[in-house]
Amino acid sequence: MRVTEVSKREQVLENIQKTSARLQDAQIQMATGQRINKPSDDPIGTAKMQDIVSTMSAQEQHLRNITDNIASLQHAEKEITHMTELLGRAKTLAISQSGSDANEESRMMVAREFAALRESLFDAGNSRNGKLYLFSGLKSLSPALKKNSMIQPAKVETRGIIQKDIRDLIDIDQYRAVFEGHSNNEYRLRITKGGPWGQARCQISDDGGRTWAKEQVLRPVTAMFNPDGKQDDLVKLKFSDEQGLLGNTIPGYFDFTKEVSEDVEAESLGLVFPDGMEFIGRPNPEISYIGAEDKKEVLISDGLASPVQVTARELLLSEEAGGVDVFSMLSSLERAMLENDGTALALRLKELDQALEQILKRQADIGNTVREFETAMQKIESQKFEQERRLSEIRDSDLAETVIEVKTAEANNRLALDTGSKLIQPTLSDFLR
Amino acid sequence: MPSLNSSLNMGQRALSMNQRAMHTSGHNIANQQTEGFSRQQVTTQSAPADPLGLGRGAEAQPTTRVFDHFIQKKILQENPRTGVFHTREDYLNKIEMLLNELEGNGLNQAMNDYWNAWSQLSSQPESDAARSQLREVGDVLARRFRELHGRFTELRQEINGRLQQTINQINELGLKITEFNRQILTYESGQRNANDLRDARDHAIEELSKLVDVNSYEDRNGNVTVIIGRDWTLVQSRNFFPLEASMKGGETGMMSIDGVASHDSRRDLTQIFREGEMTELLRMRDETIVDYMHQIDELAFSIAGEVNRLHATGTGLNSAVDMMKSTFGLRHQAMNEPLPFIRDGIFQLHLVDRDNEILETYEVEIQAGADTLPDIVSRINLTVNDPQLLNASLEEDGSMILQSGDNRRFIFGEDQTGVTQVLGLNGFFETLKGAEDIRLSDTIQKHPNHISSGRDLIPGDNRTALEIAKLPTKPIMRDGTMTFGEFFSSIITDLGLKVRRNQSEMKQQDNMIQQFKEIRSSISSVNMDEELTNMVQYQKAYEASARFLGTVDEMMETVINMK
Numbered sequence: 001m002r003v004t005e006v007s008k009r010e011q012v013l014e015n016i017q018k019t020s021a022r023l024q025d026a027q028i029q030m031a032t033g034q035r036i037n038k039p040s041d042d043p044i045g046t047a048k049m050q051d052i053v054s055t056m057s058a059q060e061q062h063l064r065n066i067t068d069n070i071a072s073l074q075h076a077e078k079e080i081t082h083m084t085e086l087l088g089r090a091k092t093l094a095i096s097q098s099g100s101d102a103n104e105e106s107r108m109m110v111a112r113e114f115a116a117l118r119e120s121l122f123d124a125g126n127s128r129n130g131k132l133y134l135f136s137g138l139k140s141l142s143p144a145l146k147k148n149s150m151i152q153p154a155k156v157e158t159r160g161i162i163q164k165d166i167r168d169l170i171d172i173d174q175y176r177a178v179f180e181g182h183s184n185n186e187y188r189l190r191i192t193k194g195g196p197w198g199q200a201r202c203q204i205s206d207d208g209g210r211t212w213a214k215e216q217v218l219r220p221v222t223a224m225f226n227p228d229g230k231q232d233d234l235v236k237l238k239f240s241d242e243q244g245l246l247g248n249t250i251p252g253y254f255d256f257t258k259e260v261s262e263d264v265e266a267e268s269l270g271l272v273f274p275d276g277m278e279f280i281g282r283p284n285p286e287i288s289y290i291g292a293e294d295k296k297e298v299l300i301s302d303g304l305a306s307p308v309q310v311t312a313r314e315l316l317l318s319e320e321a322g323g324v325d326v327f328s329m330l331s332s333l334e335r336a337m338l339e340n341d342g343t344a345l346a347l348r349l350k351e352l353d354q355a356l357e358q359i360l361k362r363q364a365d366i367g368n369t370v371r372e373f374e375t376a377m378q379k380i381e382s383q384k385f386e387q388e389r390r391l392s393e394i395r396d397s398d399l400a401e402t403v404i405e406v407k408t409a410e411a412n413n414r415l416a417l418d419t420g421s422k423l424i425q426p427t428l429s430d431f432l433r
Numbered sequence: 434m435p436s437l438n439s440s441l442n443m444g445q446r447a448l449s450m451n452q453r454a455m456h457t458s459g460h461n462i463a464n465q466q467t468e469g470f471s472r473q474q475v476t477t478q479s480a481p482a483d484p485l486g487l488g489r490g491a492e493a494q495p496t497t498r499v500f501d502h503f504i505q506k507k508i509l510q511e512n513p514r515t516g517v518f519h520t521r522e523d524y525l526n527k528i529e530m531l532l533n534e535l536e537g538n539g540l541n542q543a544m545n546d547y548w549n550a551w552s553q554l555s556s557q558p559e560s561d562a563a564r565s566q567l568r569e570v571g572d573v574l575a576r577r578f579r580e581l582h583g584r585f586t587e588l589r590q591e592i593n594g595r596l597q598q599t600i601n602q603i604n605e606l607g608l609k610i611t612e613f614n615r616q617i618l619t620y621e622s623g624q625r626n627a628n629d630l631r632d633a634r635d636h637a638i639e640e641l642s643k644l645v646d647v648n649s650y651e652d653r654n655g656n657v658t659v660i661i662g663r664d665w666t667l668v669q670s671r672n673f674f675p676l677e678a679s680m681k682g683g684e685t686g687m688m689s690i691d692g693v694a695s696h697d698s699r700r701d702l703t704q705i706f707r708e709g710e711m712t713e714l715l716r717m718r719d720e721t722i723v724d725y726m727h728q729i730d731e732l733a734f735s736i737a738g739e740v741n742r743l744h745a746t747g748t749g750l751n752s753a754v755d756m757m758k759s760t761f762g763l764r765h766q767a768m769n770e771p772l773p774f775i776r777d778g779i780f781q782l783h784l785v786d787r788d789n790e791i792l793e794t795y796e797v798e799i800q801a802g803a804d805t806l807p808d809i810v811s812r813i814n815l816t817v818n819d820p821q822l823l824n825a826s827l828e829e830d831g832s833m834i835l836q837s838g839d840n841r842r843f844i845f846g847e848d849q850t851g852v853t854q855v856l857g858l859n860g861f862f863e864t865l866k867g868a869e870d871i872r873l874s875d876t877i878q879k880h881p882n883h884i885s886s887g888r889d890l891i892p893g894d895n896r897t898a899l900e901i902a903k904l905p906t907k908p909i910m911r912d913g914t915m916t917f918g919e920f921f922s923s924i925i926t927d928l929g930l931k932v933r934r935n936q937s938e939m940k941q942q943d944n945m946i947q948q949f950k951e952i953r954s955s956i957s958s959v960n961m962d963e964e965l966t967n968m969v970q971y972q973k974a975y976e977a978s979a980r981f982l983g984t985v986d987e988m989m990e991t992v993i994n995m996k
Contacts, residue, residue, distance in 0.1 A: 004958030005465045007951050014947070038529050040936070043929025047922045054545050054918050058905070061549035065556040132559065132893065140893035141559060296895050299552050303906035305899055428965040 012420035019416045023409035030406050035397040045394045052391050058302060059380045065298045066373045069308045072129040073370050076310065079127045079134060080363045083315065084356060086124065087326070090117050091352050094333055098345040111337035118330045122147070122287060125312040135312035136291030144291040144312035152179045152284045154237060160190065160276030170274065179224070179281035181235035184325055187224045187281040189237055194275040218273060224281070234335060237279060287327040289313040300376045306369060310362045324355040437992070440985045443480075443490035447978035450477060450493045455971045457496060461959045469636025471498040471957035473628050498628040504953045505635060509649070511946050512642035513708035518939035520713040524592070525932045528725060531584045532925055540729075541921055543577040544736075546570045548905040554886050555898035564749075564881040568873065575862060575871045578733045582868040585726045592718040593688055597678050599644055599711045600690065603667070604675045606641045607659065610634055611673040614656045618670075621655055641667075645709035662705035665692045676702065687718065728924050730867025732910070736917060737862035737871055738854060739904055744861040745853035746781075746845050747885025747897030753785045753842035760857025760874065761865065762831030763806055772809065774855050775801045781846025782813070784823060784837065789890040792841070795823070799850040806833065809852065832856075844890060859885070 029035060039046040093110050096102065125145045127134050136144040154177040161167040179187060186208035192215055193201040200218040205211060206225060224235040289312055297305035313319070316326040329351050336344035454475045464470040473496050480489035533539065550567040557563045613634035620627040638659060641647050648660040656670035667674060678688040679701070689703040690711075706712040777800060784793040795816045799809065810833060813825040823837045833856060837843045845853055853859060857874075861884070864871040876883050887894020910920040 001951075002955040002958075002960060002963075004954050004960045006954045006958040009466075010947075010950070010954070038526075038533055039925050039929035040525075040529060040932030041929075043926045043933065046929055047926040050541055050922045050925065051918070054541065057542075057545040057549060058552075061552045065552060068553075068556045136893075138887065138894045138896070139891050142892070292891060292894070294896070296558075296893070297899055298556050298895075299899065299902050303903050305903070428962040432965065432969070 008423060012416075012423055015416040016413070016420060019409065019413040023406070023413050026402065026406040026409045029397045030402050033397060033399070034395050036395050042394075049391060049394050052387050052394075055302075056384065056387050056391075059383065062300050063377060063380050066300055066377050069298050070370065070373050070377075072132060072134060073308055073366060073373065075127075075129045076134045077363065077366050077370060079124050080310070080315065080359060080366060083121060083124050083359050084363065086117050086121050087352065087356050087359065090114065090330060090333070091349070091356065094345055094349055094352055097337060098342055098349060100342065102342065104340040107337040107340050111334050114330060114334040114337065118327060118334070121316065121326065121330070125287075125316055133291070135310065135315060137309060137311045138292035138294045138296055139290075140296060140309075142290070144289060145287050145316070146290045148182065148284055148286060148288055150180050150182065152281060153177070154179055155280040155282070157278040157280055158276075160278055161274050162276055163274070166274050175239075175273070175277070175279075177237055177239045177279055179235055179237055179284065181224075182284055182286035182328065182331065183235050183281075184283050184285050184328055186283050187235060187237070189222065189224070189279045191218065191273045191275055191277045194273055196272050200273040235281065235284075237281065285317070285325060285328060286331055287317065289317050300373065306372060308369060310366055315359055315362050318358055322354065324351055324358055326355045326358075329355060437985055437989050439489070441982065441989075444978055444982035444985055446480075446490050446492070448975060448982065450475070450491055451971045451975040451978060453493060453496075455968060455975070458964045458968050458971065462961065462964050465959040465961065469632050469639065470959075471500045471628070471632050472959045473498050495624065495626045496628060497626055498632065499957050500631075500635075501953065501956050504949060504956070505639075508946065508949050508953065509639060509642045509647055511942065511949065512639065513644075513646040513710075513712070515939075515942050515946050516643045516710035517708050517713040518935060518942050520710045520717070521935050522932075522939055524588070524717045524721070525928070525935060527588055528585075528722065529928055529932060531581065531588070532725075532928060540574075540577050540581060541918065543570070543574040544905070544917060544921070547574045548902060551898055551904075552902040554884070555895040555902045558886040558895035558898060559750075559893050561881070564884050564886075567884055568877060568881045571861065571877070572873055574736075575873060578729065578868040578871050581729055582726065585722055585729075589687070589718050589722055592714050592722075593686070596688060596690070596711065596714050596718070599714065600676045600678055603641065603644055603661070603711070606637050606644075607667045607673050607675060609637045610641075610657065610659055610668045611671055613637065614668070615671055617655050627655075643709065644711050646707045646712070647709075662702060662707065665700075665702055665705060690715075725924070725928075726868070728920075730869070732917065732920055733864060733868040733871045735910055737860075737864045739909060740901055741857070741860035741862060742848075742851065742854045743897055743900045743904075744885045745859045746848045747888055748844050748890045748894075749880075749884050749886060750882040750892065751789065751890070752880075752883040752885070753789060753844045753890060755837045755842045757835045757843075757858060758828070759833045760860060760863050761855075762828065764831060768807060768831065769805055771802050772804060772806055772852070772855060775799060775804075775851045776849060777801045778849030780848040780850050780852050782817075782823065782835075783844050783846050783889065784841050785844060785890060787840060787842075791889060793822075794846060799852060801850070806831075806856075809833075833858075846889070861885075 028037060036042045036045055036049065093113060097107050097110050122145055125135055126143045132140045133142065133144055134140075136142060156172045156175050156177070158167050158170055158172065161170070183206075185206050188205045188209050190203050190205070190212070191200055192203050193199075195201075195218075201215050202218045202222070203212045203215055204222070204224055205213070220239045222237045224237055291311055291313070293311070293313070295307040295309040295311065297307050300306050318324060329348065333345065333348050333352070336348065457473050457475050461472045475496050476494040477491040478494055480492045482488050547567075547570045550563070550570045554560070554563040554567050613630055617627040617630045617634065620630060634657065638647060638649050638657070641659070641661070645661045649657050651657050652670070654670075657668065658666065658670070659668040661667050665674070665676075667676075674692060674694050677691045677693050677699070679691040679699075680686075680688055689701055691699045692702045693699045703715065706715065779796040779798050782795045782797065783791045784795070785791050795813075797809070797813050797816045799812070804812070807827060810825045810827055813823075813835075814820065817823045821838050822841055823835065823843055826834050826836070828834055835843065835858075845859055848854075857863060859876075860874050861877055862871055863874045872878075886898040887896050905917055908914055908916055908919075910917060915923065
């Protein structure tokens with residue numbers, strides 16, 4: 001093949017170009033310390049890097065979420081421990097007062113302490129971390145527990161009245177009544193035989209109408225316990241409003257604190273209770289839960305959210321089977337003390353154990369969550385190391401390798417220049433005289 | 434018998450021929466670096482003998498250039514492909530720079546920050562700082578999208594500018610070729626070879642072949658016809674039909690290319706080019722970059738849509754309102770068509786009082802594919818049935834307004850239909866076109882407390898924020914096969930692979946072209962040693978011819994001095 005000046009020149013130029021390009025690449029790698037400086041340097045590696053960077057960034061956020069919430073979790077754990085202490089104290093007291101060596105005086109003293117214990121438990125249920133309530137579920141900016149009023153208006157039900165004309169004519173407002181006292185049960189009083197005070201007869205149910213007690217005379221104040229059922233609440237049905245008046249039908253002289261005696265004239269009472277009328281008292285616990293059922297969840301790993309709360313309902317007012325309403329249980333105990341009723345006390349001890357168990361279960365739950373968080377935290381910390389190593393493996397250039405590459409490229413470049421200069425210089429003209 | 438005079442003539446011809454050869458060598462040496470130059474040579478022929486078979490010396494033929502038409506054709510064929518690869522390399526590198534995440538402040542980073550901010554809000558739904566932070570990074574994300582869109586648009590405009598230059602280059606070359614056609618015809622009419630003009634014309638065509646795909650042929654008279662693209666005749670003997678940029682038709686601001694045949698006849702040629710730099714510029718501008726823009730749009734749209742869907746049914750801190758206008762208005766014609774993108778089902782409106790207690794919940798039933806916007810408006814009013822409490826109405830601009838009265842405010846509840854998302858009610862982002870116009874909704878911009886963290890106005894509720902924070906781990910893009918991050922990664926990986934493939938193809942193509950050019954140069958280029966050798970040879974031949982003349986002269990002297 002003919003070698004010409006142009007091809008010589010092109011060849012030399014190309015050699016120099018190639019070696020300088022290689023030298024430049026090596027130098028950029030050297031200067032940035034990175035093997036990948038743009039996606040095309042290693043497309044797959046770039047995708048991997050992006051994935052790792054995103055994962056690391058998400059994990060940093062998970063770490064922040066954990067540290068944000070672990071404090072209130074630990075706080076909740078502490079408060080729950082406090083609750084178990086309170087209940088433990090209650091148990092000690094209850095045991096000490098259930099024996100035969102306890103007397104009325106000591107029981108009165110202990111009853112007062114029980115009242116204080118209930119108060120402390122209520123406060124514990126509403127405890128806060130900063131402005132956040134610990135046990136209110138999602139409604140973490142409002143308290144978890146609320147004390148209910150003793151007084152609750154009774155619902156008057158006329159559907160049971162057999163005569164239709166009476167049912168239609170009746171003015172419900174005249175029969176206004178209130179339930180007084182706290183209970184988790186629904187109470188009903190049903191008129192079985194119509195008539196005014198002292199003549200009308202009624203039946204009582206303390207379980208929402210499933211079982212009914214023996215018939216009795218209707219009185220202005222009726223203690224709502226079902227002698228056949230269990231007697232644990234102190235709820236009364238009073239035919240009065242808070243001023244002691246019932247509509248305009250009860251004479252002023254009527255003494256509500258006493259039962260109606262036979263000598264009061266039925267006519268003067270005016271009000272006649274029709275057959276089949278019912279007075280219904282909704283469950284009215286002493287303390288009720290006003291937080292949310294849903295719990296706050298927090299992301300601690302990709303797509304996985306973990307609940308960071310237990311609710312006061314789960315702790316203190318459980319509605320599950322075998323669950324205990326701690327407050328009403330304590331009230332019952334307190335009442336048993338006040339009434340100096342040792343047997344009732346002994347009977348309740350089992351419930352106290354159940355309540356303790358219920359709280360300990362939640363304590364275990366929250367303890368598990370705390371440990372889960374701590375594990376997640378450690379995992380993220382250790383993965384961070386691993387990921388940084390992988391990132392550097394993909395992205396960073398091997399220093400020794402790069403140095404050698406730069407040196408080699410430099411040498412090649414020098415060589416290309418050197419041979420180029422030799423190749424281009426001589427022509428025949430140099431040798432002709 | 435030859436006369437001495439004829440010998441003198443013969444010697445004189447030999448002298449002038451060697452002089453001519455020497456001259457040609459000089460010409461070759463002078464042009465050894467001229468682009469497109471082919472070395473020339475003087476060919477000689479022995480002159481026909483006289484009737485007695487006596488030679489009459491040498492005759493010079495016209496000077497020719499050493500040139501291989503076949504290899505030149507090959508180069509013309511491959512040049513346009515080379516132009517494609519080089520231009521593609523240029524612009525892919527630029528796109529790569531736009532999308533380069535390795536600097537750590539790109540779109541991927543902004544997306545990560547954004548999702549993290551939601552996660553942070555779900556972790557501290559009561560925190561004002563988390564809300565402000567979310568608004569900031571949301572704004573940054575939207576801005577990154579818009580910037581990226583802007584950069585892509587700038588790149589397209591840059592290409593537009595370069596197209597104009599390319600058109601000018603093509604016209605210049607076309608004009609040159611036409612002029613060479615004229616000169617060559619004139620020069621060669623006198624039995625001469627227009628070697629240098631032909632070299633220059635071939636070179637011009639070769640230059641042209643880098644820009645577009647070229648077909649050229651020479652007619653009997655030595656005129657070339659040049660056809661570019663599929664069928665546009667740029668040059669035909671002395672006629673030149675130039676290209677012109679046209680702003681008419683097509684996308685606003687993006688020029689198309691017209692061929693001008695005569696004063697009042699022109700044709701749109703944008704689609705006829707197959708290869709060459711200009712073709713790749715067009716393809717880059719109208720396909721490659723647009724494709725990337727669409728993918729970024731798709732990403733922006735999906736993020737905005739998914740976030741808005743969850744956001745619409747959520748509530749922030751005290752975020753109930755007594756008036757809300759939908760972001761998107763319908764055009765007049767669309768009013769009577771069923772609202773698109775919705776599903777069958779109900780959506781809930783909660784009426785709340787001043788203490789954020791829910792007073793009333795309305796469930797509005799929607800039939801997808803049947804209900805128009807006016808239908809939906811009247812359905813809402815029918816469901817509420819009291820315009821004093823809550824009333825829906827249509828605005829002039831085709832948007833819907835919800836308004837509550839009587840000291841009531843309202844929020845959205847469950848939405849099975851997507852109506853809130855489609856109309857742009859209570860959204861986080863607003864966008865109609867994707868990356869181009871994505872931004873925070875006005876409400877969020879002004880009141881970060883309206884960022885939905887939970888539902889039903891429960892303070893401390895983090896359910897909505899949690900749902901949104903989970904979005905980046907869900908496969909949503911491309912029919913539920915990729916997460917947002919994976920989708921973006923795939924764009925980058927795809928680009929990287931494209932760059933690499935182009936690099937290797939370009940290398941191959943360059944090598945091929947290089948080889949052809951080497952072959953050409955081995956045939957046509959000047960070799961100094963060769964020329965010098967020739968010079969020595971011509972010089973010696975000249976000297977010998979002179980000596981021959983001297984000898985003939987002596988012989989004549991002898992004849993004249995004979996006594």
